[in-house]
Structures are given as C-alpha cells and as structure tokens.
Amino acid sequence: MRKRLTMVLTLLTVFSLVLAGCGGVQTGAQDGEKGIDENQELNMTFPTEPPTLDSSLASDAYSFDILNNVMEGLYRLNKDNKPEPAMASSVDISDDKTTYTFSLRDANWSNGEPVTAHDFEYAWKRTLNPETKAEYSYILYPVKNAEAYNTGEASADDVGVKAVDEKTLEVQLEAPSPYFLSLTAFATYLPLNESAVEEFGNKYGTEADQMVFNGPYDIAEWKHEQSIQLKKSKTYWDRNVVRLETVNLNIVKDTATGVNLYTGNQVDVAELSSSLAEAFQKSPEYLPFTGAATQYLVFNTNNDFLSNENVRKAISFAIDRESLVKIMKDGSEPAFGFVPPSIFTSDNQVFRDVASDGHQYSPQEAQRMLKEGMEELGFSTTPRITLLSYDDERRQAAVFMQEQLRNNLDLDVQIDPKPFKQKLDRELAGDFEITFAGWGADYNDPQTFLDIYVSDGPYNWADWSSKEYDELIQKSKGNTNNEERTQNFVEAEKLLLDEAPIAPILYRGKIFLQKQYVKNIYRHPVGAELSLKWAYIDGKE
Incomplete structure (x- = not known):
C-alpha cells in the first residue's frame, strides 16, 4: 500500500x-x-x-x-x-x-x-x-x-x-x-x-x-x-x-x-449456456467474457470427515480440471490456485506468474491421501457427502465432480442444488459439508481474494483458522515494500492450498449473446x- x-x-x-x-x-x-x-x-x-x-x-x-x-x-x-x-x-x-x-x-x-x-x-x-x-x-x-x-x-x-x-x-x-x-x-x-x-x-x-x-x-x-x-x-x-x-x-x-x-x-442480450456454446460460436453475436472470478470447493472443517487435511486434499487431487473445462465450454480455465491470472500484484506483476500452482490431478496421489487421512481419523469406511451446488448451468460442474470422486475415490457424493439466495444463506450459516462456491474480484489486488480466509472472516465459510496465515495477510496491509507485500501473498496462498480448506476448480468464463x-x-x-x-x-x- x-x-x-x-x-x-x-x-x-x-x-x-x-x-x-x-x-x-x-x-x-x-x-x-x-x-x-x-x-x-x-x-x-x-x-x-x-x-x-x-x-x-x-x-x-x-x-x-x-x-x-x-x-x-x-x-x-x-x-x-x-x-x-x-x-x-x-x-x-x-x-x-x-x-x-x-x-x-x-x-x-x-x-x-x-x-x-x-x-x-x-x-x-x-x-x-x-x-x-x-x-x-x-x-x-x-x-x-x-x-x-x-x-x-x-x-x-x-x-x-x-x-x-x-x-x-x-x-x-x-x-x-x-x-x-x-x-x-x-x-x-x-x-x-x-x-x-x-x-x-x-x-x-x-x-x-x-x-x-x-x-x-x-x-x-x-x-x-x-x-x-x-x-x-x-x-x-x-x-x-x-x-x-x-x-x-x-x-x-x-x-x-x-x-x-x-x-x-x-x-x-442473454447469457449463453455451455451446452449451446458451440452452436453460436461462429456468430458475430457471440461474446466471450473473462473476468477475475474463481469457482472453488469449500470444505466445512467442522465436519468430522472433512476436518482432516489429507481427506480434503484427496478430494481436490481427484478432480480433473482440464477435462472439466472442456465439458463446460464457457471460456473457463482450470484453476490450480485461488487468485486468478488476471490479478496483478502491487509491484505490477501477474500474481500467477510469481505464485506456485497448488492441487494437480492425480488419482493415485488422491487415493494415498484419502487412505492416510482415514487412518488419522480412525475411519474404516467413507461417509456419504453432500455437495451444495448452484441450480443453474454450473450444476453440470457439480455432476462432473461427483463422478470423479466416485470413480477415483469411491466416494458417495450427493448433489444438493439450491437457488442462489438459499445457497448463500446456507453458506453464511455454515449449513453444508462441501459447497461449490465462487468469488469475483472486488478490486485488482491479490488481497481481494486472500483476505477472505483470515480467521473469523465473514466469508470464511470453511471456518478454517491459521495464525500464520493471519499474520501474513496482516503484514501485507500498509506494507510499502512492494516485493515484500507480494511475497506475503505468495506465502499466504501456498499455506491456503497446503492446508486445503478450499480447492480451486475453475477460473470462470462467461459467454453472452448480444x-x-x-x-x-x-x-x-x-x-x-x-x-x-x-x-x-x-x-x-
């Protein structure tokens, strides 16, 4: 700053x-x-x-x-x-x-x-x-x-x-x-x-x-x-x-x-669904839009099964984001970090160019993590998990993730689609196990994403807390050294991905007909x- x-x-x-x-x-x-x-x-x-x-x-x-x-x-x-x-x-x-x-x-x-x-x-x-x-x-x-x-x-x-x-x-x-x-x-x-x-x-x-x-x-x-x-x-x-x-x-x-x-x-003017995107792709009325929004899974860390870091990371590693964006056909890109590629740092760098990627697709690693997590929890079988989802075209992504988790981890995931306001009310109340959520940038700086997950933050729906993370975000505020501030954010995002209260899935795109x-x-x-x-x-x- x-x-x-x-x-x-x-x-x-x-x-x-x-x-x-x-x-x-x-x-x-x-x-x-x-x-x-x-x-x-x-x-x-x-x-x-x-x-x-x-x-x-x-x-x-x-x-x-x-x-x-x-x-x-x-x-x-x-x-x-x-x-x-x-x-x-x-x-x-x-x-x-x-x-x-x-x-x-x-x-x-x-x-x-x-x-x-x-x-x-x-x-x-x-x-x-x-x-x-x-x-x-x-x-x-x-x-x-x-x-x-x-x-x-x-x-x-x-x-x-x-x-x-x-x-x-x-x-x-x-x-x-x-x-x-x-x-x-x-x-x-x-x-x-x-x-x-x-x-x-x-x-x-x-x-x-x-x-x-x-x-x-x-x-x-x-x-x-x-x-x-x-x-x-x-x-x-x-x-x-x-x-x-x-x-x-x-x-x-x-x-x-x-x-x-x-x-x-x-x-x-109308927003175009991914299922119809190809039909209009060559039309002069076809208008893609790329903003600065991330779609991601939020894990309720108060849930017994999801309280374990390895279980959360296993779920993330079991999802093939590259295949998902091909199905969505809406201009979305696979997300391997929380902050999208259109966000700059205060020293005028693209944040994703200086930050490391997080969760990759690896069914074998996902299975290893799930086994380790269940041993740490003392679980002999996996419980049924409910995934709170949008009731619009993004439900398609939820269905894809449901199939991935069944095929790669043998997890029984039930999708619970809700209208936007009902979904938001449930998230704010912490009334979910996993929710497929989204966040768009309020301003162009990594802080608009990363300060969400400070302890007791109003949108920290995962109810995750890390003293080290809080300190990194606090250091960034008012820091007039641009390089130090950027490094604070890089370390904070890495910690967020390592402990995995969330799993970034997509950098969301939209397509309009106009x-x-x-x-x-x-x-x-x-x-x-x-x-x-x-x-x-x-x-x-």
Missing part, C-alpha cells in the same frame, strides 16, 4: 489494458457514435433475483450489478476499467497518501434532495456499525479506525470519514492504499440518503418504491423473481450521456430459456460487472 497517485493510475491503466485483452470489456461501438434509434429500450436476461439493494447489506454480484447502474459513488469504473470521478469532481491526496479530500459535484437524489458529503459519512458508518451486521463491512477497513469501530473497539466518531461541509468529504486511511480510488467505486462505498433509509427502515432496498437513487437509472418496477425495469434518471448529474430510456431485466435462471427468448427476439444493434455495454473484470451508462440501440429493425 504505497506510491504516488501517478503510480496508482499507471498501474490501473496497465491492469485495464491487460484485462481488456482477456475479454474484460464488451462493446459494440466506438466512442463518439450516437444512437440513432428513436426507441431506446434494451431487453436483457438477468440470472437471479438480487437478495437486497441496500448497499450496506448487499454482498453478491447480482445486487452489485443493479446497484452499479442505479447508484453512484465518489468514483466509478469507466470504459477502460479505470476509476474516474463520479459524485466526486476532484480529490486532493496528502503527501503521505493517507488523507483524501474529495470535492463533490452538484447532484441530486431521485427524491430531489442534494447528494452531500454527509450521505457518504452516514452510509459508511452505518455499514460499519456492529448492529448493522454488514457482511461486507471489512472492505471499508482501509479507512482509519473502521475495523476498530466495526469490532466494538472504537466509536463512530473515531472513524476516518468526515463531512467537512456539504460538498467536502475528508477520508483518512490507516495506511497508504494503492487501490483506494478503485474501492470508492465499489457498492459498499456508495452513499445513502439518510431520510429515505429512516423512512423505509428494514424494508429499504427491498422494493422499487422503498429506496432512492443517484445513478444513471432509477428502478421503475421490481416484480420479484420476474423482472426489474430501469428508467433513465431525470436527476442524474451526467444524464446527457445516458441514451437508453428503458432497460428491462428479465429474471431468467435457466440459460436455455434465455437463449430461446434471444432467438425469438424477445431479449437483446444483438449487433446493442452498443457500448461494458463488463468490468473487477467490482460490479455490468455498466449500462453508455449503452444504446443503433440499427434495430
């Missing part, structure tokens, strides 16, 4: 260029082109119902995608994946890189009230308030005393965020952070209109008419489990750039159904994926 602002922006520029080369951005037009269609209405499929649109409580990619289009923070990721001023018009950074003074532009909420510095101070402190029980509160920890307040060791007044006046926000950090401006584009850093939150109480963010907006679009209608309709905002400060008048997000959990809607011209008249949809590899601010329709018959 170091360097000058110019270095931060340089690194972020390099990140964006590399990630764009990996398919991180989807566009259909060059800058300067103007939509000519009178009817600026976009129809898309959306994979699931967002659990909540309260930015203090949101913790999933689907909620983040919606929030990114109806809300706006101090900064937002632009077309090149770089943070650009949004609610902030400018920022002054102290010489020691620990104090950020943001000047806010004139902007209004959808209820007509001005967006002020107080809205940011209120939102961040609400998220950090221990009574809020916000799962993503830790992402605010770069702010001075944020962690102390969140853990009950300091007061709200001690937190380093202060509205100096209506248009000036001062933020003090615990230590220099090279990615802090990117963080201010993340959903947890969004402002909240206090009067609206107080008016709607616990229902805030659960209905279209029980929240307010300050982004490019407002939510006009929310039919739960069916659709969400966005309308161009009449109060957004940059509304002249927004061309779409209406966006209809049709909640379609089954990708085959979504493809049928697409081929029937009922939607303009009509050629749809222009300038941007998909970001880190943070919220979907940006519709610049999208428009040009040439629809």
Whole structure:
C-alpha cells in the first residue's frame, strides 16, 4: 500500500489494458457514435433475483450489478476499467497518501434532495456499525479506525470519514492504499440518503418504491423473481450521456430459456449456456467474457470427515480440471490456485506468474491421501457427502465432480442444488459439508481474494483458522515494500492450498449473446460487472 497517485493510475491503466485483452470489456461501438434509434429500450436476461439493494447489506454480484447502474459513488469504473470521478469532481491526496479530500459535484437524489458529503459519512458508518451486521463491512477497513469501530473497539466518531461541509468529504486511511480510488467505486462505498433509509427502515432496498437513487437509472418496477425495469434518471448529474430510456431485466435462471427468448427476439442480450456454446460460436453475436472470478470447493472443517487435511486434499487431487473445462465450454480455465491470472500484484506483476500452482490431478496421489487421512481419523469406511451446488448451468460442474470422486475415490457424493439466495444463506450459516462456491474480484489486488480466509472472516465459510496465515495477510496491509507485500501473498496462498480448506476448480468464463444493434455495454473484470451508462440501440429493425 504505497506510491504516488501517478503510480496508482499507471498501474490501473496497465491492469485495464491487460484485462481488456482477456475479454474484460464488451462493446459494440466506438466512442463518439450516437444512437440513432428513436426507441431506446434494451431487453436483457438477468440470472437471479438480487437478495437486497441496500448497499450496506448487499454482498453478491447480482445486487452489485443493479446497484452499479442505479447508484453512484465518489468514483466509478469507466470504459477502460479505470476509476474516474463520479459524485466526486476532484480529490486532493496528502503527501503521505493517507488523507483524501474529495470535492463533490452538484447532484441530486431521485427524491430531489442534494447528494452531500454527509450521505457518504452516514452510509459508511452505518455499514460499519456492529448492529448493522454488514457482511461486507471489512472492505471499508482501509479507512482509519473502521475495523476498530466495526469490532466494538472504537466509536463512530473515531472513524476516518468526515463531512467537512456539504460538498467536502475528508477520508483518512490507516495506511497508504494503492487501490483506494478503485474501492470508492465499489457498492459498499456508495452513499445513502439518510431520510429515505429512516423512512423505509428494514424494508429499504427491498422494493422499487422503498429506496432512492443517484445513478444513471432509477428502478421503475421490481416484480420479484420476474423482472426489474430501469428508467433513465431525470436527476442524474451526467444524464446527457445516458441514451437508453428503458432497460428491462428479465429474471431468467435457466440459460436455455434465455437463449430461446434471444432467438425469438424477445431479449437483446442473454447469457449463453455451455451446452449451446458451440452452436453460436461462429456468430458475430457471440461474446466471450473473462473476468477475475474463481469457482472453488469449500470444505466445512467442522465436519468430522472433512476436518482432516489429507481427506480434503484427496478430494481436490481427484478432480480433473482440464477435462472439466472442456465439458463446460464457457471460456473457463482450470484453476490450480485461488487468485486468478488476471490479478496483478502491487509491484505490477501477474500474481500467477510469481505464485506456485497448488492441487494437480492425480488419482493415485488422491487415493494415498484419502487412505492416510482415514487412518488419522480412525475411519474404516467413507461417509456419504453432500455437495451444495448452484441450480443453474454450473450444476453440470457439480455432476462432473461427483463422478470423479466416485470413480477415483469411491466416494458417495450427493448433489444438493439450491437457488442462489438459499445457497448463500446456507453458506453464511455454515449449513453444508462441501459447497461449490465462487468469488469475483472486488478490486485488482491479490488481497481481494486472500483476505477472505483470515480467521473469523465473514466469508470464511470453511471456518478454517491459521495464525500464520493471519499474520501474513496482516503484514501485507500498509506494507510499502512492494516485493515484500507480494511475497506475503505468495506465502499466504501456498499455506491456503497446503492446508486445503478450499480447492480451486475453475477460473470462470462467461459467454453472452448480444444483438449487433446493442452498443457500448461494458463488463468490468473487477467490482460490479455490468455498466449500462453508455449503452444504446443503433440499427434495430
């Protein structure tokens, strides 16, 4: 966490260029082109119902995608994946890189009230308030005393965020952070209109008419489990750039159904299932997307059988990831480490180039480990294991892993597919034996993955604890020596793979179908994926 602002922006520029080369951005037009269609209405499929649109409580990619289009923070990721001023018009950074003074532009909420510095101070402190029980509160920890307040060791007044006046926000950090401006584009850093939150109480963010907006679009209608309709905002400060008048997000959990809607011209954009990928591969409407997301198995270490390190590693070594990606056909790559290859270190290296690979496919080694683990446990037979899984196309991966574990280890694995929200609730409650989970980068740094598994971390669903791991992650925070910080992360990931509370399986890819008249949809590899601010329709018959 170091360097000058110019270095931060340089690194972020390099990140964006590399990630764009990996398919991180989807566009259909060059800058300067103007939509000519009178009817600026976009129809898309959306994979699931967002659990909540309260930015203090949101913790999933689907909620983040919606929030990114109806809300706006101090900064937002632009077309090149770089943070650009949004609610902030400018920022002054102290010489020691620990104090950020943001000047806010004139902007209004959808209820007509001005967006002020107080809205940011209120939102961040609400998220950090221990009574809020916000799962993503830790992402605010770069702010001075944020962690102390969140853990009950300091007061709200001690937190380093202060509205100096209506248009000036001062933020003090615990230590220099090279990615802090990117963080201010993340959903947890969004402002909240206090009067609206107080008016709607616990229902805030659960209905279209029980929240307010300050982004490019407002939510006009929310039919739960069916659709969400966005309308161009009449109060957004940059509304002249927004061309779409209406966006209809049709909640379609089954990708085959979504493809049928697409081929029937009922939607303009749909995610493509792996089973149909080859049929559309040569189409100009076929758009692959590679972000920065890892799909992995999480082992509940409180389970008697899975409490053993050798048993966990045996399961991982029994899975042929190379064969799995050939079956998935969605652009995914085999994962032999937790941090994906699109993530850079603070000294501008691809993390996977300096980190070692972990679990490889070896049935013989898997069998040896399982035998050794069972001897250590005193087990004479293997129990039936339940694998919690997605109920979408990723269930195909779960079926593959079930077969691999039966064929290579003679394990009886039962798949338990659940809708996204139910699955997430089970994971948060620790109500699983093994779960097939996923994590996408919130910002471009190894820390966004590795700090998940610190002891008592809110997403440490494995309930795994390592004092050495905690110390390595803690050392990396505020470390201004780039090489040392990178080495901390390399050692931490190696320890994570050696003790195997998780087993990385895939670096996830996606494939979309998008009509050629749809222009300038941007998909970001880190943070919220979907940006519709610049999208428009040009040439629809």
